[in-house]
Amino acid sequence: MTAVPTASITGLDVLDVRFPTSEHLDGSDAMNPEPDYSAAYVILRTDAPDGLQGHALAFTTGRGNDVQAAAIAALAPYVVGREVHDICSDLGGFARALTHDPQLRWLGPEKGVIHMATGAVVNAAWDLAAKRAGLPVWRFLSQMSPEELVSQVDFRWLGDALTPQDALELLRRAEPGRPERMARLIETGYPAYTTTPGWLGYSDEKLTRLAREAVADGFTQIKLKVGASLEDDIRRMRAARAAVGPDVRIAVDANQRWDVAPAIEWMRALAPDEPYWIEEPTSPDDILGHAAVRAGVQPIKVATGEHVANRVIFKQLLQAGAVDIVQIDAARVGGVNENIAILLLAAKFGVPVCPHAGGVGLCEMVQHLAMFDYVAVSGTLEDRVIEYVDHLHEHFADPVRLRDGRYQAPARPGLSAQMLPRALKEYAYPDGPVWSSRV
Amino acid sequence: MTAVPTASITGLDVLDVRFPTSEHLDGSDAMNPEPDYSAAYVILRTDAPDGLQGHALAFTTGRGNDVQAAAIAALAPYVVGREVHDICSDLGGFARALTHDPQLRWLGPEKGVIHMATGAVVNAAWDLAAKRAGLPVWRFLSQMSPEELVSQVDFRWLGDALTPQDALELLRRAEPGRPERMARLIETGYPAYTTTPGWLGYSDEKLTRLAREAVADGFTQIKLKVGASLEDDIRRMRAARAAVGPDVRIAVDANQRWDVAPAIEWMRALAPDEPYWIEEPTSPDDILGHAAVRAGVQPIKVATGEHVANRVIFKQLLQAGAVDIVQIDAARVGGVNENIAILLLAAKFGVPVCPHAGGVGLCEMVQHLAMFDYVAVSGTLEDRVIEYVDHLHEHFADPVRLRDGRYQAPARPGLSAQMLPRALKEYAYPDGPVWSSRV
Numbered sequence: 001m002t003a004v005p006t007a008s009i010t011g012l013d014v015l016d017v018r019f020p021t022s023e024h025l026d027g028s029d030a031m032n033p034e035p036d037y038s039a040a041y042v043i044l045r046t047d048a049p050d051g052l053q054g055h056a057l058a059f060t061t062g063r064g065n066d067v068q069a070a071a072i073a074a075l076a077p078y079v080v081g082r083e084v085h086d087i088c089s090d091l092g093g094f095a096r097a098l099t100h101d102p103q104l105r106w107l108g109p110e111k112g113v114i115h116m117a118t119g120a121v122v123n124a125a126w127d128l129a130a131k132r133a134g135l136p137v138w139r140f141l142s143q144m145s146p147e148e149l150v151s152q153v154d155f156r157w158l159g160d161a162l163t164p165q166d167a168l169e170l171l172r173r174a175e176p177g178r179p180e181r182m183a184r185l186i187e188t189g190y191p192a193y194t195t196t197p198g199w200l201g202y203s204d205e206k207l208t209r210l211a212r213e214a215v216a217d218g219f220t221q222i223k224l225k226v227g228a229s230l231e232d233d234i235r236r237m238r239a240a241r242a243a244v245g246p247d248v249r250i251a252v253d254a255n256q257r258w259d260v261a262p263a264i265e266w267m268r269a270l271a272p273d274e275p276y277w278i279e280e281p282t283s284p285d286d287i288l289g290h291a292a293v294r295a296g297v298q299p300i301k302v303a304t305g306e307h308v309a310n311r312v313i314f315k316q317l318l319q320a321g322a323v324d325i326v327q328i329d330a331a332r333v334g335g336v337n338e339n340i341a342i343l344l345l346a347a348k349f350g351v352p353v354c355p356h357a358g359g360v361g362l363c364e365m366v367q368h369l370a371m372f373d374y375v376a377v378s379g380t381l382e383d384r385v386i387e388y389v390d391h392l393h394e395h396f397a398d399p400v401r402l403r404d405g406r407y408q409a410p411a412r413p414g415l416s417a418q419m420l421p422r423a424l425k426e427y428a429y430p431d432g433p434v435w436s437s438r439v
Numbered sequence: 440m441t442a443v444p445t446a447s448i449t450g451l452d453v454l455d456v457r458f459p460t461s462e463h464l465d466g467s468d469a470m471n472p473e474p475d476y477s478a479a480y481v482i483l484r485t486d487a488p489d490g491l492q493g494h495a496l497a498f499t500t501g502r503g504n505d506v507q508a509a510a511i512a513a514l515a516p517y518v519v520g521r522e523v524h525d526i527c528s529d530l531g532g533f534a535r536a537l538t539h540d541p542q543l544r545w546l547g548p549e550k551g552v553i554h555m556a557t558g559a560v561v562n563a564a565w566d567l568a569a570k571r572a573g574l575p576v577w578r579f580l581s582q583m584s585p586e587e588l589v590s591q592v593d594f595r596w597l598g599d600a601l602t603p604q605d606a607l608e609l610l611r612r613a614e615p616g617r618p619e620r621m622a623r624l625i626e627t628g629y630p631a632y633t634t635t636p637g638w639l640g641y642s643d644e645k646l647t648r649l650a651r652e653a654v655a656d657g658f659t660q661i662k663l664k665v666g667a668s669l670e671d672d673i674r675r676m677r678a679a680r681a682a683v684g685p686d687v688r689i690a691v692d693a694n695q696r697w698d699v700a701p702a703i704e705w706m707r708a709l710a711p712d713e714p715y716w717i718e719e720p721t722s723p724d725d726i727l728g729h730a731a732v733r734a735g736v737q738p739i740k741v742a743t744g745e746h747v748a749n750r751v752i753f754k755q756l757l758q759a760g761a762v763d764i765v766q767i768d769a770a771r772v773g774g775v776n777e778n779i780a781i782l783l784l785a786a787k788f789g790v791p792v793c794p795h796a797g798g799v800g801l802c803e804m805v806q807h808l809a810m811f812d813y814v815a816v817s818g819t820l821e822d823r824v825i826e827y828v829d830h831l832h833e834h835f836a837d838p839v840r841l842r843d844g845r846y847q848a849p850a851r852p853g854l855s856a857q858m859l860p861r862a863l864k865e866y867a868y869p870d871g872p873v874w875s876s877r878v
Contacts, residue, residue, distance in 0.1 A: 031541060031544070032541050032542075032545070033541055034541065034542075035541070035542065035545075036542070060542070060545050060546060061541070061542045061545040062542040063513070063540065063542035063543050064510075064513055064542060064543045064545065064546045064553065066509070066513065067506070067509050067510045067513050067546065067552065067553065067556075068546060070505070070506050070509040070510075071503075071506045071509075071552065074502070074503055074505065074506050101502065102470060102471050102472055102473065102474070102500070103471075103473075103474065103475070103499070103500045103501040103502035103503060104502050104503045105470070106471070106474075106499050106500040106503065107499060107503045107506065107507065107551060107552050107555075108551050109695070109722075109723070109746060110724075111550050111551045111724070111748060112546060112547050112550045112551020112552050112553060112554070112748075113506065113510065113546050113551050113552035113553055114503065114506065114551060114552055115551070116546075117506075156698070156722075157698055157721060157722040157725060157728070158698070159698035159699060159700060159701075160698060160699040160700065160728060160731065256548070259595070259596055259597070259598035259599065260598060260599040261598060261599065262598075282596060283548075283595075283596040283751045284548070285549075285550070285724075285748065285749065285751040285752055285755075286596060286751050286754075286755065287726060287727070287755060288726070288755045288758055288759065289596070289599060289751075289755075292599065307548060309550060309551075309724065309748075310724065312722045312724040312725050312728075313724055315725075316724075316725065316726060316727045316728075319727055320727065
């Protein structure tokens with residue numbers, strides 16, 4: 001028997017970090033006119049001699065980041081004092097224990113602030129586990145056996161759509177091609193699309209210029225925010241189509257702005273310029289509404305997910321045929337574990353996953369999940385793209401690397417969510433230098 | 440022009456109040472084995488000469504009550520400093536402004552901790568407004584015109600099921616009978632059912648004794664918690680049926696414990712003793728799952744709602760024919776305003792509303808909504824019962840009054856959520872005397 005060196009979690013630090021992005025209307029859309037992109041940032045500290053820490057974050061848009069931070073802090077008693085080895089060798093059990101605490105679950109269950117807090121802590125544990133294994137999370141996941149991967153998933157409430165046996169079969173089917181796909185990823189990366197040209201606060205000139213630049217940079221898809229004014233959207237859509245030509249896909253994103261009937265009308269009005277998908281046409285909770293929108297706007301595809309609270313809503317979006325594209329988010333649901341469940345559900349229903357990203361660190365984290373999906377779950381890149389937004393990457397220790405419109409596979413161990421100490425200090429809210437002069 | 444005396448909101452106080460109910464297994468069920476019933480309690484203070492305050496609360500089951508309190512505190516800047524008259528004369532606008540803050544809504548949207556916080560503050564404003572009008576909330580609502588009531592509702596995302604015009608027609612149809620129904624309510628009260636006999640932690644002897652007492656007290660329906668052990672549930676259901684006889688309805692409540700197939704199997708096993716409804720058979724987010732369970736357990740009815748996050752999920756439960764009974768909760772959604780929307784949706788679909796209650800102050804608050812529903816929305820008591828649990832009422836200034844198994848109509852102004860100053864002090868967490876000796 002090998003002696004496992006004991007080490008335990010000695011601290012769970014939470015930091016309130018905010019960027020004053022509202023000052024430039026970066027990130028502006030029909031429902032988020034002036035976001036200050038923010039992170040409720042978590043650090044798991046240990047007394048292991050390797051000195052490794054687990055870093056992750058929940059993303060918010062400003063006010064309320066303190067509430068999110070308080071929720072993460074409330075999870076400290078479930079983590080601090082536990083053996084690092086116990087957590088890292090049973091991340092599935094760790095995630096389930098946090099999710100199913102019978103008192104805390106009242107605050108959700110499995111949705112909103114408390115679930116995002118769980119997700120942040122679970123993701124920090126994955127960061128720590130992957131660092132200890134010396135692997136980026138996408139590779140850490142991609143070297144797990146189908147059985148190990150199935151053990152990560154909480155199948156509660158999924159039984160009518162996905163059983164452990166279903167999951168095992170899906171994962172086994174994808175097993176033989178793993179090495180080639182890993183090699184291909186490392187060589188050529190994972191396709192991206194860019195939202196940079198399309199923020200609602202940008203002028204037509206800026207939109208046109210940025211759309212052209214995106215095509216020149218190798219992107220084959222861009223995205224426009226829509227939903228504030230139909231007249232403006234028709235004009236912006238036309239300008240974007242003129243800028244990128246007929247072969248580049250243009251997705252549009254309403255950020256939940258509409259009811260069902262207006263969503264259908266609006267999209268029919270944009271149809272002549274061939275939008276590729278309509279994202280978040282209505283409430284993220286409205287499964288039947290999305291199904292009705294999808295039926296009404298075909299062949300335009302329907303996408304949603306960045307605000308979908310958990311695997312149960314994703315399950316139904318798939319069961320109801322309500323979406324053409326599943327948009328996972330690294331920081332909305334209960335962490336890597338629940339996202340594995342969602343990737344498996346999407347694979348079961350044959351629906352492509354095109355992750356939501358942007359914000360703070362969402363690109364950094366979610367690329368790992370998409371790459372794992374390609375290697376070990378869906379096994380394909382067809383119609384798959386990860387969102388890319390060119391904000392705030394400079395604050396990360398292992399920022400995403402884009403080349404020719406593709407995410408390059410991360411090589412450094414962990415989940416890539418770790419921010420630079422300088423950024424954590426400068427943008428600390430409300431006492432960091434960036435804010436103390438403003439607040 | 441009448442001069443309106445100006446008064447403003449001068450403070451929003453938040454208190455963390457917890458009761459050590461886990462020590463006696465009161466409130467124990469399949470998902471909540473040891474709850475400490477708690478309130479994140481809010482007080483709106485004003486500088487009006489009448490000295491009136493607005494009191495309300497969000498209910499939680501212990502851990503996490505501090506997170507809920509932090510979320511309520513985060514809403515203070517939206518309330519403190521505002522004119523009392525402006526808020527009380529436009530409670531619909533007030534609720535919409537809180538709900539749609541573009542940064543805070545990221546934390547939901549309209550679900551979980553942030554939405555319950557909104558609900559608590561909105562309910563406190565209703566308490567204040569009704570006190571200023573000198574009316575209990577059920578009467579305050581019942582004297583509003585159909586147009587005023589429609590103005591309380593946020594119709595966003597409801598358009599495919601309920602329009603303002605639909606709502607107006609429903610409310611106008613119920614207008615003529617309002618005075619008789621108010622008189623009848625004041626005379627005979629609103630029917631209740633009791634969950635007191637059926638907590639999962641109780642012995643069969645205690646269950647039998649309490650079930651008999653419930654019948655003797657005039658209740659025509661009781662409820663049993665189920666879902667931990669099928670064998671035990673079959674035995675407990677049989678004991679309960681033997682205790683109450685064939686004519687008293689026995690509802691059962693699984694508190695989300697099952698997936699779809701086990702829910703159907705379990706309920707078929709209990710069917711010989713004729714359960715009236717199965718409550719929360721599965722995830723509160725699972726509309727399609729509830730529809731499948733309902734199809735599989737007929738004629739047993741399906742009920743849900745205490746954890747349904749918002750009107751959009753209720754809308755779909757009704758659209759999908761997934762429930763026979765809508766269980767509103769006073770403290771889960773965005774306050775009185777969103778509950779008006781849910782009552783209107785239920786009336787539109789012809790589904791009875793049987794409110795969830797218990798916890799801390801939930802009976803006190805929700806009775807107002809059920810009584811308003813009877814007077815001005817559905818216009819009927821048929822198959823309607825409000826849950827009653829005999830816990831913690833002694834801590835309220837205007838506790839519910841039960842007589843012959845019926846809630847007596849509250850007569851004192853406000854929402855009845857105000858707790859006694861002594862209780863707020865004694866059960867303050869963690870520094871009140873009840874906790875300082877325990878923690």
